[in-house]
Amino acid sequence: MTTVETATGAAKTMVLNMGPQHPSTHGVLRILLELDGETVVKAVPDLGYLHTGIEKSCEDKTYSQAITLTDRMDYLNPLGNNLVYCLAVEKLLGLAVPKRAQYIRVMMVELQRISSHLVWLGTHAIDLGAMSVFLYCFREREEILKIFEMFSGQRMMTSYIRIGGVALDPPAGWRQAVERFLKMMPSRVDEYESLLTENRIWMGRTKGVGYISAEDAIAYSMTGPTLRAAGVAYDNRKVFPYSSYEEFDFDIPTRTDSDCFARYMIRVAEMRESLKIIRQAFGKITNEGPIKAEAPGIIPPQREKMKTEMEALIYHFKIFTEGFSPAPGEAFVTVESPRGELGCFIASDGSPKPLRVHFRSPSYINLQALPKLIEGQLIADVIACIGTIDIVLGEVDR
Amino acid sequence: MTETSSQNANVVAELLRSWNPKAVAEVSEFRGETTIVVPRELLRAAAAYCRQHAGLQYNLLTDATCLDRYPHEPRFELNYHLVSIPRREKVRLKVKLSGNDPVVDSLVVVWPGANWLEREIFDLFGIRFLGHPDLRRILLPDDWEGHPLRRDYPVEGYRDVPNTGELFRKSSTP
Numbered sequence: 001m002t003t004v005e006t007a008t009g010a011a012k013t014m015v016l017n018m019g020p021q022h023p024s025t026h027g028v029l030r031i032l033l034e035l036d037g038e039t040v041v042k043a044v045p046d047l048g049y050l051h052t053g054i055e056k057s058c059e060d061k062t063y064s065q066a067i068t069l070t071d072r073m074d075y076l077n078p079l080g081n082n083l084v085y086c087l088a089v090e091k092l093l094g095l096a097v098p099k100r101a102q103y104i105r106v107m108m109v110e111l112q113r114i115s116s117h118l119v120w121l122g123t124h125a126i127d128l129g130a131m132s133v134f135l136y137c138f139r140e141r142e143e144i145l146k147i148f149e150m151f152s153g154q155r156m157m158t159s160y161i162r163i164g165g166v167a168l169d170p171p172a173g174w175r176q177a178v179e180r181f182l183k184m185m186p187s188r189v190d191e192y193e194s195l196l197t198e199n200r201i202w203m204g205r206t207k208g209v210g211y212i213s214a215e216d217a218i219a220y221s222m223t224g225p226t227l228r229a230a231g232v233a234y235d236n237r238k239v240f241p242y243s244s245y246e247e248f249d250f251d252i253p254t255r256t257d258s259d260c261f262a263r264y265m266i267r268v269a270e271m272r273e274s275l276k277i278i279r280q281a282f283g284k285i286t287n288e289g290p291i292k293a294e295a296p297g298i299i300p301p302q303r304e305k306m307k308t309e310m311e312a313l314i315y316h317f318k319i320f321t322e323g324f325s326p327a328p329g330e331a332f333v334t335v336e337s338p339r340g341e342l343g344c345f346i347a348s349d350g351s352p353k354p355l356r357v358h359f360r361s362p363s364y365i366n367l368q369a370l371p372k373l374i375e376g377q378l379i380a381d382v383i384a385c386i387g388t389i390d391i392v393l394g395e396v397d398r
Numbered sequence: 399m400t401e402t403s404s405q406n407a408n409v410v411a412e413l414l415r416s417w418n419p420k421a422v423a424e425v426s427e428f429r430g431e432t433t434i435v436v437p438r439e440l441l442r443a444a445a446a447y448c449r450q451h452a453g454l455q456y457n458l459l460t461d462a463t464c465l466d467r468y469p470h471e472p473r474f475e476l477n478y479h480l481v482s483i484p485r486r487e488k489v490r491l492k493v494k495l496s497g498n499d500p501v502v503d504s505l506v507v508v509w510p511g512a513n514w515l516e517r518e519i520f521d522l523f524g525i526r527f528l529g530h531p532d533l534r535r536i537l538l539p540d541d542w543e544g545h546p547l548r549r550d551y552p553v554e555g556y557r558d559v560p561n562t563g564e565l566f567r568k569s570s571t572p
Contacts, residue, residue, distance in 0.1 A: 047536065047537065048535075048536060048537040048538060048539070051537040051538065053546060055522075055547060056546055056547055056551075056553060057553070059549075059553070060553045091429050092429070094429060218457050218458055218483065219509055219510050219511060220509075220510055220511040221458060221459050221460060221509065221511030221512075221515075222511075223458075223460070232483065234458075234483050239483075239486050240486070240488070329428045329429065330428065330431070330433070330465075330477070330490075331428075331429055331431065332431060332461070332477075332479055332488075332490065334460065341460060343460060343461050343479070345461065345463055345477065345479075347465050349467075355465065355467070355549075356463075356465045356466070356547075358461075358463040360460060360461040360463075360479075364514065364518075365511065365514065365515070368511060368513060368514045369511075397537055398537075
């Protein structure tokens, strides 16, 4: 009886401002929490602190120039952002990508998925008080970033996936590097699990926390591990395959508990599935073959051709000054990013610059359901819930 | 792939027409994507129909965004991307709005997830959604003037333009 009175009495609640500089918001998210004691009555997220107008900037660039902007949205998944943007432009152009380039793309985005999940696991664990997991996760992430540096010359903002293929041929020694990683990683995932999965504190902090039903998750447009933890096997790689994902053999892990622990288990299982995909892609990538589509006027010509053929030089000049003009139309492509369904909508009016570029960012849309997860829970669980939906503020605000 | 999706276009358009003959203004196919243009007055009812009808089951509103075709009229096009998880199909519902009266019914009653998507469109394009529970700016500060993703809003913005001299002065094309 007394609890009912305090919950309704306006004078008994207080409003607490969490963020935008709070370490557990993983960036600059601000949440206004109305509290009754330690229970959250109402939560209002406030965002936009990292809004950089990427969609507007894309309208002022040629199609190939905008690739470098997409890297900077979700900075834990730059290759996935490159991929969705390039797939959308390729769809507008009706351009087919060579198989070898598709397999390289798959291998790279799956490596990226593991590295993103590692950052998630490390930071989520540190939020909940397990310091050492963070150090282990970042040790393995470093190995993945070294592979990216080998391929593209960059650790994070790689811009490696380009319209029509990938930027560069795989470098000498890439097979040894990826093989070493594939050999090392399974036991490392076991190591994280041995630290956390049956840890009593971990279970106490995550089990039964942040529940959302499958119906609510779909109604709130949630996708990715959060939706799969609620028992819905919705994964773009299986449902709407792109980049030859239909040729790969892997499973979509699902669980039904739909709490923070279930989402943790899903992401760990996804790391193992990604390793399976990388191993298959590793076998499929041939040593020789094209890495870019043949499309004069759209894809820059090879360096050697440019130096010997007049026509190639003209194309090169035209592509980098004027750009290319896809036919008027609209394309919407979705891929499975580590956080959920990442979409790109591009409209062309037949000019060399896009009329509109829009990114359907999974962080933004999943964050919308945060009040649903935390209202009625304890304030300490707010941190677990923010961590568990895995947001990247660069992508939320774009 | 293209064949199945054009079949899907027929299914969706047929069902919507049988529900209300006025519901489908236009059906188009581009690169295997189905677009159905719906009149503004029927948007909410058509969206609810797409969500609930047993033959459609478009249960996930994956994205909603706006496109500004300034200076052409009707300048705004709202695109709603729907996904049917059980049927593994996608469709795009489109509504055209004139620049004089950019108002449309909110879809928050159909999908609660439309809330932030519509707030983003309101913030960046200035389109008002009738019946939205909380229509405020979301990405920009509350006192921001104008709606930056409109085509007649300069990329550099109106304020705080650094003086770069004649060398970098841009032409005033939108």
